[in-house]
Amino acid sequence: MPIYEYIKKGKTHYKYAFEVKNHDGSRKTIKESGFARKTDCKIAEAIARADWEKGNHINPSTLSFGEYITEWLKNKKDIGDKTRHTNNGHIKNHIVPAIGGIALQKLSFEDIEFLVAEMKKKILPNGKKLADGTIRKVFNLVQTALRAAVKRELILKNPIDKLDKGSKPKPSKPKYDYWSVQEVNDFFGRLEHRLKVLFILAIYTGMRRGEILRLRWKDINFQTRQIRISKSKTDAGERSITTSNFVIKTLTDHFNQVLEDKNKYNDNYIDNQFVVCNHLGIPISSSNFHKFWTRKLEATGARKIRFHDLRHTCASLMFSAGVHPKVVQEMLGHSSIKVTLDMYSHMMPNMQADAATVMENLLNNTVQEDENPPEKE
Numbered sequence: 001m002p003i004y005e006y007i008k009k010g011k012t013h014y015k016y017a018f019e020v021k022n023h024d025g026s027r028k029t030i031k032e033s034g035f036a037r038k039t040d041c042k043i044a045e046a047i048a049r050a051d052w053e054k055g056n057h058i059n060p061s062t063l064s065f066g067e068y069i070t071e072w073l074k075n076k077k078d079i080g081d082k083t084r085h086t087n088n089g090h091i092k093n094h095i096v097p098a099i100g101g102i103a104l105q106k107l108s109f110e111d112i113e114f115l116v117a118e119m120k121k122k123i124l125p126n127g128k129k130l131a132d133g134t135i136r137k138v139f140n141l142v143q144t145a146l147r148a149a150v151k152r153e154l155i156l157k158n159p160i161d162k163l164d165k166g167s168k169p170k171p172s173k174p175k176y177d178y179w180s181v182q183e184v185n186d187f188f189g190r191l192e193h194r195l196k197v198l199f200i201l202a203i204y205t206g207m208r209r210g211e212i213l214r215l216r217w218k219d220i221n222f223q224t225r226q227i228r229i230s231k232s233k234t235d236a237g238e239r240s241i242t243t244s245n246f247v248i249k250t251l252t253d254h255f256n257q258v259l260e261d262k263n264k265y266n267d268n269y270i271d272n273q274f275v276v277c278n279h280l281g282i283p284i285s286s287s288n289f290h291k292f293w294t295r296k297l298e299a300t301g302a303r304k305i306r307f308h309d310l311r312h313t314c315a316s317l318m319f320s321a322g323v324h325p326k327v328v329q330e331m332l333g334h335s336s337i338k339v340t341l342d343m344y345s346h347m348m349p350n351m352q353a354d355a356a357t358v359m360e361n362l363l364n365n366t367v368q369e370d371e372n373p374p375e376k377e
Contacts, residue, residue, distance in 0.1 A: 003041050006033075014038045016045035020052055044153055065107050066091070066100025068154070069145045090138045094119055094130075105155055109162040112142065116169060136169040176343070177305045178313035179203075190300040195284075197254040198276050199296075199310065204247050206314035206332045209307055213284060216273040217255065222248055229333065241331050251275070312344075319347045 002018045015033030030048055035041035073087055091100075098115040099107065119135045146158045160168075179187065184203060191199065201212050211229050219228040225248050228240045254275070261279045262269045270281040277283050284292065293307045305313075311332065318328050329340040 003038060003045065005038070011036075014041035016041055016048070018045070018049065047153070063104045063154075064100060065102050065104045066096040068104045068149065069095060069100075069142070072145050072148055087141055090134075090141055094122075094138050095142060104149065107146075107155075107159050109159045109167075112139075112160055112163060113167050115139075115142070116167070132169065136171055139169045174343075176312045176346075177309045178316045179303070179305065179309075181317065183303060184313065184317075187300050187302045190302075191296065192299075193296065194254075194257060194279075195276060197250050198284075200247060200250045202307065202310035203314055203317075205241055205243055206311045206318075206328075207241075208311060208333075209289065210286070213274075213276055213286065213289075215275045217275060218273060220251060220275070222252065239330070239333050315340075315344050316347050319344060 002016055004015050004017065006013055006015065013033065014035040014037070015031060017029055017031035019027055019029050021027050030052060032044060032048065035044065069091055073084065073091065076084075079087070095115065098118045099111045102111055116135065116139060119130050119138060122130045124130060143158070143160050146155070146160055149155045150158050188196075188199070198212055201207050201215075202209070205227065207215075207227075207229065214230055215227070219230070220226075221228075224242070225245070226240045226242050228238070230238055258277070258281075262271060262281070265280055268280055272281055272283065274281070274283045289307070296302075297304050315328055315332060318331070319325075325340050325344075326337055328344070329337045332340065334340045334343075
């Protein structure tokens with residue numbers, strides 16, 4: 001094996017070097033040094049050979065961070081096209097201009113601090129500053145890429161690990177908006193649409209948009225009033241929720257409407273058993289859903305919120321009605337009650353006051369009873 005021993009600052013180190021032949025016939029040497037143990041050097045050399053044979057070799061000693069993160073993202077498999085496009089934009093517009101020319105192995109936590117500082121003072125063409133959420137996403141992208149570099153042994157340590165907690169972009173607190181009881185009633189009072197059931201399910205059950213659009217008739221038990229919700233990436237898992245008679249009646253009316261459409265359009269009807277679909281049985285496209293939701297808001301004159309905020313509306317209404325947080329957690333499908341409490345604690349401002357009142361009434365009544373013992377005969 002082409003492993004070589006050398007002395008540096010009085011200590012023994014190891015390096016590897018081997019020659020390869022490019023497709024054009026030229027030759028190059030792949031090498032890396034600085035290993036404290038011979039075993040580590042052998043492992044790294046074997047990985048380098050395997051990477052070269054796959055056409056993926058990266059020579060860390062000459063690689064800039066900009067080159068590395070671009071190549072890393074190019075070969076990353078577990079992301080969608082939209083995310084990849086967004087991340088490429090972050091690399092081009094923010095990362096490369098600030099720290100792209102620094103050698104990967106020489107990247108320091110000071111360089112990461114510089115990147116964050118540059119993003120914070122950047123002014124966009126529209127005159128606005130870069131959003132805190134964008135800064136956080138760019139930081140996370142760099143952090144993930146560096147973790148991968150450590151895993152591939154291209155660098156020994158992740159420089160971000162040396163950053164003080166205060167130097168890292170703080171995640172912005174998510175904003176939750178929701179309708180009041182009056183706003184919900186006004187919305188339904190003005191809504192005229194064959195897919196009214198879609199909005200009924202969102203507000204009365206707290207189901208996510210994707211859960212509603214995936215819902216099939218086989219998932220509904222009309223006798224027990226239960227709806228089985230299939231598992232998705234963000235769910236705690238497959239779950240069943242028990243809903244109200246009103247929701248079941250709405251679903252029954254909608255089912256009859258679907259049967260009429262099926263009989264009317266006959267061979268042209270595509271029966272995929274979706275609850276939410278158009279006259280021909282075709283489900284609503286998620287890509288066009290925002291426009292659909294916006295049109296309904298405009299048609300009813302309702303205050304503009306996101307469709308996902310209907311889920312928050314459901315949570316708000318349940319809490320205001322005194323529903324226990326554990327029940328809310330199970331109904332919404334959160335992974336734990338901690339998630340529910342962290343998200344919606346601001347919706348429960350009166351819970352402590354109510355608890356205090358309960359304790360006062362309980363204990364005061366007990367004290368009064370003790371202060372007035374029954375008279376002895």
